[in-house]
Amino acid sequence: MNTLEITKEPETTTQLSGSQAVLEALLAEGVDTIFGYPGGAIMPIYDALYDYNDRLKHILVRHEQGGIHAAQGYARTSGRVGVVFATSGPGATNLVTGLADAMIDSNPIVCVTGQVFAHLLGTDAFQETDVINITAPVTKWNYQVTDACEIPTALAKAFHVARTGRPGPVLIDITKNAQLQLFAYAGYQPCNHIRSYRPKPIVRMEYVQQAAALINEAKKPFVLFGQGVILGKAEAAFKAFIEKAGIPAAATVMGLSALETSHPLHVGMLGMHGNYAPNVLTNDCDVLIAIGMRFDDRVTGRLDKYAKQAKIIHLDIDPAEIDKNLKATVPVWGDCKETLPLLTDLVTRRDHKEWLGRFRELEQAEIKEVIHDELNPTSEVLTMGEVIRTLNELTGGDAVIVTDVGQHQMVACRYAKFNQSKSNVTSGGLGTMGFGLPAAIGAWYGTPDRTVVAIIGDGGIQMTIQELGTIMQFGAKVKILILNNEFLGMVRQWQQLFHDKRYSFVNITSPDFVTVAKGYGIPGQSIRERKDLKQAVSDMIAHDGSYLLEVMVGKENNVFPMVPQGSSVAEIRLK
């Protein structure tokens, strides 16, 4: 069986081309924005798009990687499916990094790629690549369409798979003949069931009861929350749960903003460059409640020394995550939007004042050793931390913070304040340099009324700097904040700490970013003195449109605390 089961029986039919059917499907799924780049094998779809211009906004990116990162940013701030168009061959292979990124960070994405005519498949035709096999390991599902009749069903299935269960990227590869083919179109029927696909398990009350019993007996319970809370749209249920049970909660990088930073039970960020208290006390708590997170190695440090003393309750929608890295005492499979309220009902109202106090004590130690000097430095050179502090002061924590990858990412995640969910957009699992700028563009389209600030290193910006052209042409109001330390900072930090300061190819030179931005019609400035910082950040935010601010920061500053690779979380270093 090669073909999809076509569910819709034609009642009244119209003749449509495969290309039109693609666009009808997008409309039916409520898509308003497409990020894409045309080419030979997808020309019929772009031709059809000409007539849908009033209903579908297409953003012409400057590189397909930029297109998919933009779609990811869009998905992350809007909570909707991000859509990407690309042509066959190089267009499709340029998507691979973004697919891998979206896969590991569970972003709902639908990519439509053009493919050569069906009769040319396997002939090494011009711009033919085996996109299905190349992308299989980095997609939740993919499918090649060679007959237009399959298009409505394939797209319906694509949207269903991308956004349900644990979300992920889906790629539909459509041969050119199918795009051109006229067929009897019977309308679009959304997909809500695939027999071989069970996006969410039925919640078993037994687990919930066991979990509640453990929590009610606990003296030192500790909650870890990940992006699952955001993906499950369960922020309110999550807050209700921790508030009733009185449990301190720490975020993974991907979970940031699911709970407002200022919440009294928010005790910071986990992981390699996370906060001191949540890392240390992971190895002291008696019940560890993990919600929508997957115990990534950057979170756990050395696994055989991770939370050995604790009972583990793991709430996740993906059964493959349960027991994958850490054995759960009680697994609570299910959508946390369903399981959390059930759990909240069964837990007793508590307040673990003393236990929470331990977090606050250790926090003081971290403030004294690290945070205070990072945010209020007396050094001559600016620190990344004080830039973020200034940003917090001027946005009040209302901005969407998009980051690239490196030291600036960790500093931003550590210090940025978030008042509302879906405000932190970063490449967590894959750590993709070059993610920041295009993701910020998409993030802005996902929520155009909010201030979107892209915090990017001098290395990462140069990986996808061409997307300034997209901003120039389509006007996304992205604030680009380059934290320039004239190094590939994070790698330099490791070379300093673990390779005897043998700086091997981490010294990177940059163009004059302000001039580059100017070339793209984007205003900006570069500063290096403390006295200019506040005004410069304020100018950037106040400007009605995109703006580039480069801040020259200390060249050899390090991000601390740090859990060195191979160490336990309790061995976190403050310096």
Add this chain to the structure above:
Amino acid sequence: MNNMEKQEYTITLYTENSIGMIGRISTIFSRRKINIESLNTSPSEAEGIHRFTIVINETEEVVRKLCRQIEKQVEVLKAYYNTNDEVIWQEQALYKVPTEVVTEKAPVERLLRQYGASAVVIRNDYTVFETAGHREEIDALTDALAEYNLIEFVRSARIAIIKDSEGFHKKLKEFEETEPAEEVVENRYLNKQDKVFTM
């Protein structure tokens, strides 16, 4: 057997019969540098559902996690894994030997009888024998025949029947329901309340 020790496991998958399934499944193993000892695909007892039989040598923990990862594939309905004593299994082998060896060398005939091999084709120049059984038996016959001008030899992948399976018909019905059935993942904790509460 200790479940931390490696042993042979037979993985049985029920999947949709779609193009590219073998590739999707096999990368789940190769990504983790796990060697597939044998892989067979065939129809199953349930109409339209494909059955994969995969043999690997691994610990129980690895096999369990692999099955979870496999089940994440959108077109896989269910993954089971079993130890050798939980399945009835066979492999098939074909041997091509010169006919004169069979007619002239008494030990060869004895060997073939001993292993229950039967002739599929008899020609003047060669004869093709077929036998089915466990790997060890087939290997033993192969080794023995090697001394008598074995011209060609081929052995199939393992096929296996799970001893206490009721087949997939009922499960398939559950999968076809729009409301999901309870079983999605078996619960290995449910009846172990005491073990959970040992604080």
